[in-house]
Amino acid sequence: MTKSFKHLDTITVLFVTVLLISNVTSTKIVALGPLTFDGGTILFPLSYIFGDILTEVYGYARSRKVIWLGFFAALLMSVTFIVVGALPPAPDWTYQTAYEQILGLTPRIVVASLIAYFAGEFANSFTLAKLKLVTRGRYLWTRTIGSTLIGQVIDTALFILIAFTGVVPNALLLTLIISNYLFKCGVEVLFTPMTYWITGWLKQQEREDYYDTHTNFNPFHIFDRESSV
Known part of the structure:
Protein backbone atom coordinates (compact mmCIF):
# COMPACT_ATOMS: atom_id res chain seq x y z
CA MET A 1 0.00 0.00 0.00
CA THR A 2 1.38 3.38 -1.05
CA LYS A 3 1.92 5.75 1.85
CA SER A 4 0.07 9.06 1.58
CA PHE A 5 1.46 12.40 2.71
CA LYS A 6 -0.24 15.59 3.84
CA HIS A 7 2.19 18.12 2.39
CA LEU A 8 3.98 16.50 -0.56
CA ASP A 9 1.50 17.92 -3.07
CA THR A 10 1.98 21.43 -1.64
CA ILE A 11 5.77 21.22 -1.89
CA THR A 12 5.40 19.92 -5.45
CA VAL A 13 3.19 22.84 -6.50
CA LEU A 14 5.54 25.38 -4.92
CA PHE A 15 8.54 23.77 -6.61
CA VAL A 16 6.96 23.87 -10.09
CA THR A 17 5.62 27.42 -9.55
CA VAL A 18 9.05 28.74 -8.63
CA LEU A 19 10.55 27.02 -11.67
CA LEU A 20 8.04 28.50 -14.14
CA ILE A 21 8.23 32.02 -12.73
CA SER A 22 12.03 31.86 -12.81
CA ASN A 23 12.02 30.81 -16.46
CA VAL A 24 9.89 33.80 -17.46
CA THR A 25 11.82 36.38 -15.45
CA SER A 26 15.16 35.08 -16.75
CA THR A 27 14.58 37.11 -19.93
CA LYS A 28 15.83 40.23 -18.13
CA ILE A 29 19.49 40.79 -17.24
CA VAL A 30 19.87 42.51 -13.86
CA ALA A 31 22.88 44.37 -12.44
CA LEU A 32 23.14 44.78 -8.67
CA GLY A 33 26.46 46.33 -7.74
CA PRO A 34 29.26 44.08 -9.03
CA LEU A 35 26.89 41.19 -9.73
CA THR A 36 25.27 40.64 -13.14
CA PHE A 37 22.64 37.93 -13.51
CA ASP A 38 19.34 37.08 -15.18
CA GLY A 39 16.14 38.00 -13.36
CA GLY A 40 15.20 34.38 -12.77
CA THR A 41 18.16 34.05 -10.43
CA ILE A 42 16.28 36.04 -7.78
CA LEU A 43 13.70 33.29 -7.27
CA PHE A 44 15.25 30.19 -8.82
CA PRO A 45 17.46 29.26 -5.82
CA LEU A 46 14.24 28.47 -3.95
CA SER A 47 13.68 25.54 -6.32
CA TYR A 48 16.89 24.00 -5.01
CA ILE A 49 15.76 24.55 -1.44
CA PHE A 50 12.47 22.81 -2.23
CA GLY A 51 14.48 20.09 -3.98
CA ASP A 52 16.61 19.64 -0.87
CA ILE A 53 13.52 19.36 1.32
CA LEU A 54 11.88 16.87 -1.03
CA THR A 55 14.89 14.56 -1.11
CA GLU A 56 15.71 14.90 2.59
CA VAL A 57 12.19 14.12 3.79
CA TYR A 58 10.60 12.01 1.05
CA GLY A 59 13.61 10.45 -0.67
CA TYR A 60 15.20 10.56 -4.11
CA ALA A 61 12.53 8.50 -5.88
CA ARG A 62 9.70 10.87 -4.99
CA SER A 63 11.91 13.89 -5.68
CA ARG A 64 12.71 12.41 -9.09
CA LYS A 65 9.03 12.39 -10.03
CA VAL A 66 8.65 16.03 -8.96
CA ILE A 67 11.69 17.02 -11.01
CA TRP A 68 10.15 15.38 -14.06
CA LEU A 69 6.84 17.17 -13.44
CA GLY A 70 8.74 20.45 -13.38
CA PHE A 71 10.55 19.52 -16.58
CA PHE A 72 7.37 18.81 -18.54
CA ALA A 73 5.63 21.89 -17.09
CA ALA A 74 8.54 24.09 -18.23
CA LEU A 75 8.54 22.41 -21.66
CA LEU A 76 4.78 22.94 -22.07
CA MET A 77 5.07 26.59 -21.02
CA SER A 78 7.94 27.27 -23.42
CA VAL A 79 6.26 25.58 -26.39
CA THR A 80 3.00 27.44 -25.67
CA PHE A 81 4.81 30.80 -25.59
CA ILE A 82 6.50 30.05 -28.91
CA VAL A 83 3.33 28.82 -30.63
CA VAL A 84 1.21 31.75 -29.41
CA GLY A 85 3.93 34.17 -30.50
CA ALA A 86 3.97 32.64 -33.99
CA LEU A 87 0.20 33.01 -34.44
CA PRO A 88 -0.88 36.13 -36.39
CA PRO A 89 -1.93 38.96 -34.05
CA ALA A 90 -5.33 40.63 -34.26
CA PRO A 91 -5.30 43.80 -36.40
CA ASP A 92 -6.00 46.08 -33.43
CA TRP A 93 -3.50 44.35 -31.07
CA THR A 94 -0.29 46.38 -31.16
CA TYR A 95 1.83 44.50 -28.65
CA GLN A 96 3.27 41.74 -30.84
CA THR A 97 6.79 43.13 -30.64
CA ALA A 98 6.60 43.48 -26.87
CA TYR A 99 5.31 39.90 -26.57
CA GLU A 100 8.14 38.55 -28.70
CA GLN A 101 10.75 40.48 -26.72
CA ILE A 102 9.57 39.16 -23.35
CA LEU A 103 7.91 35.80 -24.04
CA GLY A 104 9.12 34.96 -27.53
CA LEU A 105 11.63 32.43 -26.24
CA THR A 106 14.06 31.20 -28.86
CA PRO A 107 14.51 27.44 -29.20
CA ARG A 108 18.09 27.89 -28.00
CA ILE A 109 16.97 29.44 -24.70
CA VAL A 110 14.38 26.69 -24.23
CA VAL A 111 16.93 23.93 -24.84
CA ALA A 112 19.47 25.61 -22.54
CA SER A 113 16.93 26.00 -19.76
CA LEU A 114 15.66 22.42 -19.92
CA ILE A 115 19.11 20.81 -20.14
CA ALA A 116 20.49 22.93 -17.30
CA TYR A 117 17.45 22.28 -15.11
CA PHE A 118 17.51 18.53 -15.72
CA ALA A 119 21.23 18.12 -15.04
CA GLY A 120 21.38 20.51 -12.11
CA GLU A 121 18.33 19.29 -10.22
CA PHE A 122 19.21 15.63 -10.52
CA ALA A 123 22.82 16.31 -9.50
CA ASN A 124 21.50 18.19 -6.47
CA SER A 125 19.07 15.46 -5.43
CA PHE A 126 21.55 12.63 -6.02
CA THR A 127 24.29 14.36 -4.04
CA LEU A 128 22.00 15.10 -1.09
CA ALA A 129 20.66 11.54 -0.96
CA LYS A 130 24.17 10.07 -1.01
CA LEU A 131 25.48 12.52 1.58
CA LYS A 132 22.59 11.61 3.87
CA LEU A 133 23.77 8.02 3.85
CA VAL A 134 27.39 9.02 4.41
CA THR A 135 26.53 11.34 7.33
CA ARG A 136 23.88 8.90 8.68
CA GLY A 137 21.33 11.70 8.72
CA ARG A 138 23.46 14.13 10.74
CA TYR A 139 24.77 17.55 9.74
CA LEU A 140 21.90 18.57 7.45
CA TRP A 141 23.73 21.74 6.45
CA THR A 142 26.50 19.71 4.80
CA PHE A 159 22.45 27.37 -19.11
CA ILE A 160 24.69 30.36 -19.73
CA LEU A 161 27.09 28.56 -22.06
CA ILE A 162 24.32 27.01 -24.16
CA ALA A 163 22.10 30.10 -24.19
CA PHE A 164 24.59 32.91 -24.61
CA THR A 165 27.80 31.63 -26.22
CA GLY A 166 28.33 33.71 -29.35
CA VAL A 167 25.58 36.11 -28.28
CA VAL A 168 27.44 38.05 -25.60
CA PRO A 169 31.21 38.62 -25.17
CA ASN A 170 33.15 35.76 -23.57
CA ALA A 171 34.15 38.01 -20.67
CA LEU A 172 30.48 38.63 -19.89
CA LEU A 173 29.80 34.88 -20.06
CA LEU A 174 32.28 34.29 -17.26
CA THR A 175 30.87 37.21 -15.27
CA LEU A 176 27.34 35.84 -15.63
CA ILE A 177 28.38 32.34 -14.53
CA ILE A 178 30.28 33.55 -11.48
CA SER A 179 27.66 36.13 -10.44
CA ASN A 180 24.76 33.70 -10.84
CA TYR A 181 26.58 30.95 -9.00
CA LEU A 182 27.64 33.10 -6.07
CA PHE A 183 24.16 34.58 -5.68
CA LYS A 184 22.37 31.21 -5.85
CA CYS A 185 24.70 29.54 -3.38
CA GLY A 186 24.51 32.59 -1.11
CA VAL A 187 20.72 32.28 -0.99
CA GLU A 188 21.05 28.61 -0.02
CA VAL A 189 23.38 29.48 2.85
CA LEU A 190 21.16 32.36 3.98
CA PHE A 191 18.06 30.16 4.02
CA THR A 192 19.74 27.27 5.85
CA PRO A 193 18.02 28.01 9.21
CA MET A 194 14.62 28.07 7.47
CA THR A 195 15.47 24.85 5.62
CA TYR A 196 16.28 23.23 8.98
CA TRP A 197 12.96 24.36 10.45
CA ILE A 198 10.80 23.31 7.47
CA THR A 199 12.56 19.96 7.15
CA GLY A 200 12.19 19.18 10.84
CA TRP A 201 8.54 20.21 10.83
CA LEU A 202 7.76 18.09 7.75
CA LYS A 203 9.50 15.02 9.16
CA GLN A 204 7.35 15.33 12.26
CA GLN A 205 4.14 15.99 10.35
CA GLU A 206 4.67 13.28 7.74
CA ARG A 207 6.40 10.80 10.06
CA GLU A 208 8.89 10.28 7.29
CA ASP A 209 12.68 10.61 7.14
CA TYR A 210 13.65 8.63 4.08
CA TYR A 211 17.07 7.04 3.55
CA ASP A 212 17.88 6.00 -0.03
CA THR A 213 19.66 2.80 0.96
CA HIS A 214 18.30 0.65 -1.88
CA THR A 215 17.18 3.35 -4.31
CA ASN A 216 17.68 3.11 -8.06
CA PHE A 217 19.26 6.49 -8.85
CA ASN A 218 18.66 6.31 -12.58
CA PRO A 219 16.85 9.62 -13.35
CA PHE A 220 14.81 7.90 -16.06
CA HIS A 221 13.50 5.19 -13.71
CA ILE A 222 10.34 7.09 -12.80
CA PHE A 223 7.70 4.39 -12.57
CA ASP A 224 8.80 2.53 -9.49
CA ARG A 225 6.53 2.14 -6.47
CA GLU A 226 8.47 4.59 -4.27
CA SER A 227 8.04 7.52 -6.65
CA SER A 228 4.28 7.77 -6.12
CA VAL A 229 3.24 11.29 -5.08
Missing part, protein backbone atom coordinates in the same frame (compact mmCIF):
# COMPACT_ATOMS: atom_id res chain seq x y z
CA ARG A 143 23.92 18.07 2.56
CA THR A 144 21.86 21.13 1.64
CA ILE A 145 24.86 23.36 0.96
CA GLY A 146 27.07 20.65 -0.53
CA SER A 147 24.42 19.45 -2.97
CA THR A 148 23.65 23.03 -4.00
CA LEU A 149 27.31 23.80 -4.68
CA ILE A 150 27.40 20.88 -7.11
CA GLY A 151 23.94 21.25 -8.64
CA GLN A 152 24.13 25.00 -9.15
CA VAL A 153 27.53 25.01 -10.83
CA ILE A 154 26.23 22.46 -13.34
CA ASP A 155 22.93 24.29 -13.85
CA THR A 156 24.44 27.76 -14.12
CA ALA A 157 27.33 26.87 -16.39
CA LEU A 158 25.21 24.79 -18.77
